[in-house]
Amino acid sequence: MIEQTEKQIFTEFLVKKNLRDTPQRELILNEFLRREQHISAEELYDIVKQRDRTIGQATVYRGLKLLCEAGLAREVDFGDGTMRYEHEFGHEHHDHLVCTTCGKMVEVLDPAIETLQKALAEKYGFSLSNHEMYLYGICSECRGK
């Protein structure tokens, strides 16, 4: 069961960092794992509030940060002023192809591009640690109209 593994990772992370396993953190983790879409801290806050009326928004922000540190979540910035979070575990690195008309988002990966990126960085003496690539265009459906 994958979720089991992710919870294990989180628990191990907390232990290693000398952080505590709290009901709030469990709840944040569970609700985050339960959905596959990109989600903002505020959206997740609304969701967890339904299960724990007293949870604070700061706790959700803090919790999502922890998930990132634990390698379970990753920040995604679509440039609309709100940071979103996506699953990291079980999802290989990928880039994003976004339709500027309907907002549809496709996760893409091109090994050839990845290789060239590394080579490009090295050409300038950089050792590449990570990258972000967002491709913006119009999807076939939107173009059909």
Next chain:
Amino acid sequence: MIEQTEKQIFTEFLVKKNLRDTPQRELILNEFLRREQHISAEELYDIVKQRDRTIGQATVYRGLKLLCEAGLAREVDFGDGTMRYEHEFGHEHHDHLVCTTCGKMVEVLDPAIETLQKALAEKYGFSLSNHEMYLYGICSECRGK
């Protein structure tokens, strides 16, 4: 003289849009053109204030928006919560290679990557209109330490 050309572009843009040529807009344009680095609205505001003590910050924000619309500036988002602006005119499209240690930034362009990006988008039925690519790594100087 390049600046002349850029001012001409701006003037033509204002005429075409039925907007007025004001001293504030001239000042914002001039001070923006005068520096080559990426600059934030707030930074530019501090600069133009030295020449016009009464200029408002909103005017600078609005002015930079106009420069973007006129094709003279482009927004760059390094993900630190502040939007920066770079020259667009006379600067072909390029991507960014950023050192995560010292913050050094290099403008890069790889035609092979550009081609593959287009192909990748088309593979998913998207017609690519633009893209953003940020490569993060450590430069040779920082690695030497």
Next chain:
DNA sequence: AACGTTGTGATATTGAATTTCATTAATAAT
């Protein structure tokens, strides 16, 4: 000069994200 339009600057507002801090809960020590 009078009018309508656009621009400006001061201020207020927004909205995401973070900080503060008193209180509460989890862990460790006894």
Next chain:
DNA sequence: ATTATTAATGAAATTCAATATCACAACGTT
């Protein structure tokens, strides 16, 4: 177990970039 220690929480305040509001000023036209 009880207590002491430490970390986490929640409410509220704060930060900061960016935007909106609005009275007033500058301009252009007739």
